Amino acid sequence: MQIDVFTLLPHAYAWLCEQRPLAAVLGTELDLRLFNYRETTPLTGGQVDDEPYGGGAGMVLRVDTVAAALDATYGGRPEHRVIALTPQGRPLTQAVVEELATEPAITLLSSRFEGFDDRIVTELASDAISIGPYVLSGGELPAMVLLDAIARRLPGALAEGSGSNESFSDELDGGLEYPHYTRPAEFRGWAVPEVLLSGDHARVEEWRREQSRERSGRMSST
Numbered sequence: 385m386q387i388d389v390f391t392l393l394p395h396a397y398a399w400l401c402e403q404r405p406l407a408a409v410l411g412t413e414l415d416l417r418l419f420n421y422r423e424t425t426p427l428t429g430g431q432v433d434d435e436p437y438g439g440g441a442g443m444v445l446r447v448d449t450v451a452a453a454l455d456a457t458y459g460g461r462p463e464h465r466v467i468a469l470t471p472q473g474r475p476l477t478q479a480v481v482e483e484l485a486t487e488p489a490i491t492l493l494s495s496r497f498e499g500f501d502d503r504i505v506t507e508l509a510s511d512a513i514s515i516g517p518y519v520l521s522g523g524e525l526p527a528m529v530l531l532d533a534i535a536r537r538l539p540g541a542l543a544e545g546s547g548s549n550e551s552f553s554d555e556l557d558g559g560l561e562y563p564h565y566t567r568p569a570e571f572r573g574w575a576v577p578e579v580l581l582s583g584d585h586a587r588v589e590e591w592r593r594e595q596s597r598e599r600s601g602r603m604s605s606t
């Protein structure tokens with residue numbers, strides 16, 4: 385899979401690229417390219433933004449800046465999906481992650497300031513995605529959230545089996561994962577559920593299913 389990220393802060397991604405699961409798939413299953421709008425902007429002095437028409441606070445990422453970046457990289461709008469990261473987009477869920485992880489290539493557009501000139505979203509992007517109903521200062525963290533979530537779904541990213549039976553997976557009918565415990569079996573009087581120490585795999589499996597159902601029911605009623 386190829387993921388191209390357009391950003392004003394490409395250096396922000398260095399830490400993520402060194403961490404698993406991204407580090408495990410970079411250069412094999414995943415080709416990640418980072419592009420800085422300032423390097424291809426048609427404006428002088430590296431300008432990428434401008435004041436909003438109609439007045440108001442803040443600066444807006446210009447449509448010609450983003451179009452120039454796409455032209456320089458793809459010679460126009462690419463065939464693959466171009467995703468604008470914006471709090472006004474489609475909410476990111478595990479189902480969206482699974483869908484994107486099957487694409488051969490995607491492009492992520494991030495902004496800063498007051499956000500995108502809306503023509504970037506309507507004319508240059510094919511999708512708009514929000515990582516949640518809150519406002520962050522820039523699209524770098526949303527892009528990294530997507531990168532990490534997609535990387536986990538690529539072959540070789542995780543140890544065998546650890547990507548299944550996770551929260552929101554089909555194995556758990558889209559529900560939440562059951563609780564985990566490790567040693568010590570008792571700490572400050574807080575005991576691990578007896579069934580997990582029983583060695584009875586069928587009972588453990590049954591208990592985990594029940595816990596998952598219970599937690600998921602609680603989630604949907606809050």
Ligand SMILES: C[S@@+](CC[C@H](N)C(=O)[O-])C[C@H]1O[C@@H](n2cnc3c(N)ncnc32)[C@H](O)[C@@H]1O
Pocket residue numbers: 469470471472493494495496497498499500513514515516517518519520521522523524526
């Ligand atoms: C300060 S925000 C702009 C918010 C915009 N003025 C609004 O009220 O919808 C700057 C940029 O951060 C990114 N961003 C902030 N919150 C986000 C979220 N929840 N999901 C995805 N991207 C987000 C987007 O790229 C956005 O254009």
